[in-house]
Amino acid sequence: xxxxxxxxxxxxxxxxxxxxxxxxxxxxxxxxxxxxxxxxxxxxxxxxxxxxxxxxxxxxxxxxxxxxxxxxxxxxxxxxxxxxxxxxxxxxxxxxxxxxxxxxxxxxxxxxxxxxxxxxxxxxxxxxxxxxxxxxxxxxxxxxxxxxxxxxxxxxxxxxxxxxxxxxxxxxxxxxxxxxxxxxxxxxxxxxxxxxxxxxxxxxxxxxxxxxxxxxxxxxxxxxxxxxxxxxxxxxxxxxxxxxxxxxx
Amino acid sequence: xxxxxxxxxxxxxxxxxxxxxxxxxxxxxxxxxxxxxxxxxxxxxxxxxxxxxxxxxxxxxxxxxxxxxxxxxxxxxxxxxxxxxxxxxxxxxxxxxxxxxxxxxxxxxxxxxxxxxxxxxxxxxxxxxxxxxxxxxxxxxxxxxxxxxxxxxxxxxxxxxxxxxxxxxxxxxxxxxxxxxxxxxxxxxxxxxxxxxxxxxxxxxxxxxxxxxxxxxxxxxxxxxxxxxxxxxxxxxxxxxxxxxxxxxxxxxxxxxxxxxxxxxxxxxxxxxxxxxxxxxxxxxxxxxxxxxxxxxxx
Numbered sequence: 318x319x320x321x322x323x324x325x326x327x328x329x330x331x332x333x334x335x336x337x338x339x340x341x342x343x344x345x346x347x348x349x350x351x352x353x354x355x356x357x358x359x360x361x362x363x364x365x366x367x368x369x370x371x372x373x374x375x376x377x378x379x380x381x382x383x384x385x386x387x388x389x390x391x392x393x394x395x396x397x398x399x400x401x402x403x404x405x406x407x408x409x410x411x412x413x414x415x416x417x418x419x420x421x422x423x424x425x426x427x428x429x430x431x432x433x434x435x436x437x438x439x440x441x442x443x444x445x446x447x448x449x450x451x452x453x454x455x456x457x458x459x460x461x462x463x464x465x466x467x468x469x470x471x472x473x474x475x476x477x478x479x480x481x482x483x484x485x486x487x488x489x490x491x492x493x494x495x496x497x498x499x500x501x502x503x504x505x506x507x508x509x510x511x512x513x514x515x516x517x518x519x520x521x522x523x524x525x526x527x528x529x530x531x532x533x534x535x536x537x538x539x540x541x542x543x544x545x546x547x548x549x550x551x552x553x554x555x556x557x558x559x560x561x562x563x564x565x566x
Numbered sequence: 567x568x569x570x571x572x573x574x575x576x577x578x579x580x581x582x583x584x585x586x587x588x589x590x591x592x593x594x595x596x597x598x599x600x601x602x603x604x605x606x607x608x609x610x611x612x613x614x615x616x617x618x619x620x621x622x623x624x625x626x627x628x629x630x631x632x633x634x635x636x637x638x639x640x641x642x643x644x645x646x647x648x649x650x651x652x653x654x655x656x657x658x659x660x661x662x663x664x665x666x667x668x669x670x671x672x673x674x675x676x677x678x679x680x681x682x683x684x685x686x687x688x689x690x691x692x693x694x695x696x697x698x699x700x701x702x703x704x705x706x707x708x709x710x711x712x713x714x715x716x717x718x719x720x721x722x723x724x725x726x727x728x729x730x731x732x733x734x735x736x737x738x739x740x741x742x743x744x745x746x747x748x749x750x751x752x753x754x755x756x757x758x759x760x761x762x763x764x765x766x767x768x769x770x771x772x773x774x775x776x777x778x779x780x781x782x783x784x785x786x787x788x789x790x791x792x793x794x795x796x797x798x799x800x801x802x803x804x805x806x807x808x809x810x811x812x813x814x815x816x817x818x819x820x821x822x823x824x825x826x827x828x829x830x831x832x833x834x835x836x837x838x839x840x841x842x843x844x845x846x847x848x849x850x851x852x853x854x855x856x857x858x859x860x861x862x863x864x865x
Contacts, residue, residue, distance in 0.1 A: 371765070397765065400766070401767075402766045404762075406759060410763070410782075412785065421769070421777060425769060426768040470767070471767070474767065
């Protein structure tokens with residue numbers, strides 16, 4: 318088997334005396350999706366921010382394509398070019414049109430010409446049914462459309478790994494589906510992904526591996542069927558029961 | 567009338583073309599609203615006439631009115647000295663243009679230094695903070711006197727004694743401190759998530775500033791910066807203390823020659839002709855910026 322795209326080894330993260338993540342180890346093979354589930358405050362978002370080097374880790378290491386990105390001499394800007402992240406709150410640039418949001422990084426970071434960047438952006442917008450929104454400002458779009466633009470923006474730089482941080486949490490239920498189907502399409506096309514989500518049905522569909530995060534530790538991991546239908550740990554059962562009661566399964 | 571007539575609409579089961587006719591209740595409401603508006607307008611006009619007319623009447627009939635109007639509103643004399651005052655005002659305009667350009671560049675630099683976290687810039691950060699603290703806290707008149715009379719007193723070879731240049735430098739020193747703080751506060755109001763999004767796309771620290779943070783920050787601080795521009799135009803009049811013949815100085819000369827204060831009034835009117843439109847423009851910009859921020863709903 319070829320080397321995994323991402324390998325996290327004994328990662329530890331704390332804010333002051335509060336330990337947020339402890340002894341986190343997992344690996345993500347190419348073309349697969351690893352989904353993190355767990356209640357709010359279990360450390361899912363922090364984990365994704367650590368992988369993207371937006372937060373500093375306290376111990377352990379993160380290896381991307383065989384290269385330790387937490388090494389002393391790692392080039393942060395270079396690492397981030399290989400990673401895409403989509404946030405819960407979209408974080409589109411409000412002063413730029415949709416098309417400029419998407420072409421900014423390809424032009425300024427990768428040095429692609431304006432024409433080529435726009436052509437590629439239009440291709441992506443076409444594919445996800447947003448062609449007619451290219452010249453609009455983000456505030457003219459629905460939440461679902463904004464989040465899909467945010468996804469397009471992060472894949473426009475052709476990242477090796479896409480991180481998705483509870484990308485549907487800020488959307489109303491009707492809009493959730495259009496965003497999830499975009500992610501499903503990406504999965505089919507072979508994008509390697511790490512996701513944090515509360516959508517269990519979605520997790521079941523796209524995940525190759527599901528990890529249950531509890532108080533900063535990976536308590537249980539395995540195939541979606543195994544974790545979501547026949548969990549071994551009492552905490553996992555309890556969590557899924559509560560999710561089920563909330564009508565999210 | 568683009569609507570098809572009864573005959574050619576044929577067997578259409580529904581008629582969506584019917585014209586909306588307001589209900590009786592709505593008609594009554596509109597009438598009530600209209601009469602209330604008319605009544606309000608009448609009250610506003612009458613009370614304005616009574617109050618403003620009353621004040622004018624009191625002024626005009628007061629025993630000192632004659633000497634007041636002779637001293638301040640001698641229009642014939644005012645028109646006579648007007649060309650000199652306008653010529654002086656040209657100095658104010660030039661000074662404003664030069665100063666605002668320099669202030670914009672220096673203010674932005676200081677704001678960037680103060681918001682940076684680079685360890686190499688640490689000494690500059692300290693100096694910038696010190697500079698802002700000092701020059702925001704000293705009356706501008708004092709800075710003008712210190713620079714305008716103090717620097718020539720040093721008798722350093724090669725330094726200018728030109729009061730116009732020294733006065734301009736003093737204005738720039740003071741306003742840079744204000745403007746740097748306005749821009750810095752604008753930078754700080756941009757939510758960290760915007761920078762995180764930019765950095766996560768691989769943009770460098772400088773690129774994030776240049777393409778994401780600063781454009782948004784400038785939109786937010788445009789109204790207060792325009793406000794400072796209005797203040798700057800007025801404050802250029804302070805350099806007259808150094809003997810620069812600007813509008814204020816020209817008025818002073820004309821007034822001391824005749825012991826009549828009309829030239830001052832003329833100078834004031836000239837300043838108003840520029841500052842009032844600019845103030846209106848600032849108000850409109852502010853209103854638009856608030857509307858846009860409400861529409862975007864971005865924190």
